[in-house]
Structures are given as structure tokens and as C-alpha cells.
Amino acid sequence: DEAGSCASGGGFRPGVDNLDEPPNSRIFLVISKYTSESVLRERFSPFGEIQDIWVVRDRHTKESKGIAFVKFARSSQACRAMEEMHGQCLTPSDTKPIKVFIAQSRSSGSHRDVEDEELTRIFVMIPKSYTEEDLREKFKVFGDIEYCSIIKNKVTGESKGLGYVRYLKPSQAAQAIENCDRSHGVVQYFNVASAIYAKYKLHGFQYPPGNRIGVSFIDDGSNATDRFGNL
DNA sequence: CGACGGGACGC
């Protein structure tokens, strides 16, 4: 996408720039050094359309570093793969269970694990006439809602036309983002993990602007609560 | 601990 190619400082490179589009559609795996691409394909293709599999290897010795990336077509597929496969063994010879996380976008520059806290909550723009009950009704078809709220003017109590919906699982929030009907009420909706990305995209700016987002939001020691408020 | 390759436009 444009954001990615701008960040990489040059021409459009499909194989690289699609890696984080849509957001949260790539998983990062910690696996055995003896696990091959073919085993990954076999175990992860049930979760959806795989666009890329990559076992990271030493440039010279070609020995696996025991980590890998699998890119899916959809965020919900990546989330489900994480939910189902984290903590599992891929083969009978594995001595340790694998770890599966949603990969950080390449442009973020951060290597911290993406928390479920960020992946289960979405930010929605809705008609001001919506009550919290309306919001819940509208979004419960996508999964189990833990909590939802509407942002209101504290003085008048009137809705600002904005809200949050928290699901139990990341894959449910992803499905809400993917399937929510844009034409009937909900105007925009972001996974909170990608809110900054979406916001910049909406304004037509490249993301990140230089490295400032990465520095000020991610590498300054702040956590999700610092950045997004109490969750 | 455990984080980023390969390949290359498009009429």
C-alpha cells in the first residue's frame, strides 16, 4: 500500500508492501529450528488463504533461527491461527510448544508482542441516535461482546457518535472490522491497535511520518494504557 | 528469550 511504500522510501514493491495490509493479517511464530515451510503450510493453511510463508534463516549458513512469518489474506484468519495454534506442538518431534503472535507491522520498527488487549477492541463511528443497546445489537453478530460503550458529552449526555466494542477474542473483533456494514449506520471502525495507522491514512498522510510515531508512541516505554487510556 | 527475504515496471 501507499503507506508502506512511502515508508520504505521508494517504489511500490508488492511483495513487501502488502505484508501489513490489511493490518494484523500476519503472524509471527517462534518455532523449532527444524520446522520447515512445508510443515507450516500444512498446519496453517486450514485457517485461511496464506499469501506468504517465510522461515527466517541465517544469511550465510541458511540455518533456521527458529522464527517465521505467515501472511494471511485476512486479519480474522491470522487471529484465528494465533488463537488455535499458540502453545501447540507442530510435530511429534517438537520438544517445545510454539508461540504465535500477530506480527508487528514492518514500518512500526517495534518488536514488542502485540497484546490481545489491543486486538479485541474496536473503535466505531455511529449515528448519534444509537444507544449502547443498539450498538450491542448491531455488533453481537460478529462475536461475544464483553463490553461496549458510547462516548457522550459529559455535560449534556448526548452521544458524540463514537463508541467502543470489546470482544472476547481478537478474531471476533477482526470479523467485525471485516464484515460490519458501512452503509447502514457505522461510518468508520478501527481496530484500536491500528487506530493511529487508520487515522493517518484517512488524512492522506504517510505513516509513519519519519520515525516519530515509532519513537514517541512505541519506543518511549509507554504502554497501551499510556497511549490509549485505561482499557 | 524471539522480529523482517526474495524479487523486481507494464503495455
Next chain:
DNA sequence: CGACGGGACGC
């Protein structure tokens, strides 16, 4: 010609 913006919770 006639598209479009706005925008963040609260124990």
C-alpha cells in the same frame, strides 16, 4: 463536473 469531515473512552 461536484467530491467532501468529524474523531477517542474514564475508575
